[in-house]
Amino acid sequence: MAVEQFIISLCLILLLGKLLASLFEKLGLPAVVGEITAGLLLGPTVLNWISPDPTLAVLAELGVILLLFAIGCETSIKHLALAGRPAVAIACVGIVAPFIVVALSSVLWLTDSVFTAIYLGCALTATSIGISLRVLASAGQSQTPVGHTILGAAVIDDVAGVILLSLLFNFASQGQFDAISALWLMAKLLLFLAIAPPLARGLLYLARGLKPLADKAGYEVIITLSLICLFAWLAHLFGAPALLGGFAVGLALSRQFVSPVNRYLVNPFKFTHSMERSSQSLVQVFGPIFFVYVGIRLDLSQLDLSAAGVLLLLWLSVLAIASKLxxxxxxxxxxxxxxxAGSAMVPRGEVGLVFAELGLQTGIIDTKLFTELVVIIAITTLVGPILLKWSLTQLHRHPMLPAGDKKS
Structure with missing residues (x-):
């Protein structure tokens, strides 16, 4: 993409995304729905002013990483751990149910290849952490027991999705299942999740000690973005989604961070709070780019728009939504x-799109199946926040104690 084209594309993405996000919020709908709609308008589906591009894709990925960073800053590791058993159960059902339902449906109606059907089933096991937790945060529910349960389930879902994706690519390239490679991948992911937050916390102490006394040139925001990029790269190196790197740095900045060495170190709250505050503008600028780019990626002209084709897509979308609910x-x-909790697991978002894109690149799915898969992902990404917004309204009308099952 030429520089001038990139500049005007970014201008349109930011302005129309903000405009429609504000409009949808006034209508009582989640802002992310407005941002995805902005992408549909700008992309090949309607105006065709902006086409999917690797440069825009990188900006969208950075937006997701920053969104997860912001969520990590408000997350309590202790509360996340306490959410354990329900989170694991939600994640397991949210993986197994869509896999079985979508894979069987794909064999019956979409493809003759069993492996392709399995791939489609795996692609729709994904859950977008960023989309649902942004809606939760806007409703003030991200730090409730239900919010922590959802976050825990979504993280487990993401890690499981990466494992499934890696196993499928391993099978596609080698023609056989390699159990040793699969176990090694799982070990690396768990290791990253265990060591990344404490390591990032240690680097925060180092950065605070090295800060020049008279610095007024944005030291905190530079250090924050540098750490986010570093740990996103480390996450990729470990075979994990890059967005988990941003989440790890957010956890390290959290005022609720806990570790065995905390008692020996002075809490750097003033410094970490300054880092968090200075980085908010980055999140507010780059976060919406991802959601707009989801809409840009759609080109509905490639779809089978016959009555049977539309009904099939709607049926598969209903299955994808119900199997997460x-x-x-x-x-x-x-x-x-x-x-x-069920509504929060519905949007596939960026994780599902990664499955779709890599499936197309490796030839596991063709262009037609790619378009159909992206449309299903987009429908879940649009419907999920709406369902979540409605269910949060019901929860607000019937507030619950921490146990999650009693009225106050």
């Missing part, structure tokens, strides 16, 4: 908590 059953006794 059932995972919320383990979020508590009250139906409002179940609805919130």
């Amino acid at each position: 059932v995972s919320g059953w383990f979020a508590g006794k009250a139906w409002q908590a179940k609805a919130v």
Whole structure:
């Protein structure tokens, strides 16, 4: 993409994304729905002013990483750990149910290849952490018991998705399953999640000690962005999604960070709070780029728009949504908590798009299946926040105690 084209594309993405986000918020809908709609308008589907481009894709990926950083800053590791058993149950059902339902449906109606059907099933096991937790944060629910359960389930879902993706590519390239490679990948992912936050915390102490006394040139925001990029790169090196690197740095900045060495070190709250505050503008600028880019990636002209083709896409979308909603059953006794957790797992977002893109690049799926898969991902990404917004309203009308199943 030429420089002048990139500049005007970025201008349109930021302006129209903000305009429609504000409009949708006034209508009582999540801002992310407005931003995705902005992408649909700008992309090949409607105006065709902006086409998918690697440079824009990199900016969108950076937006997701920064969104996860912001979420990590407000996350308590202790509360996340306490969410353990329900989070694991939600994640497991949210992976197994879509895989079985979508894979079987794909064999019946979409493709003759069993391996391709398995790949489509795996692609729709994904959950977008960024989309749902942004809606939760805007509703003030990201730090509630249900919010921590959802975050834990989404992280598990993401890690499992990376493992599934790696296993499928390993099988596609070698023609056989390599158990040793699979176990090694799992070990690396778990190791990263264990060591990244404490390591980032240690680097924060170092950065605070090295700060020049008279510095007024944005030292904190430079250090923050540098750490986010470093740990996103390390996450990729470990075979994990880069966005988990941003989340790890956010956890390290969190005022609720806990570790065995905390008692021996003075809490650098003033410095970390300054880092968090100075980086908010980065999140507010780059975060919406991802959601607009989701809409840009769609080109509905490649779809089978016959009655049978449209009905098939809608049916598969319903299956993709329903198979995630059932995972919320383990979020508590009250139906409002179940609805919130299930709705939060519905959007596939950036993780599903990674599956789709890599599947196309490696020849596992063709252009037609890619378009159909992206449309299903987009529908879940649009419907998920709407369902979550509605279920949060129900939860607000019936507020619950920390146990999650009693009315206050």
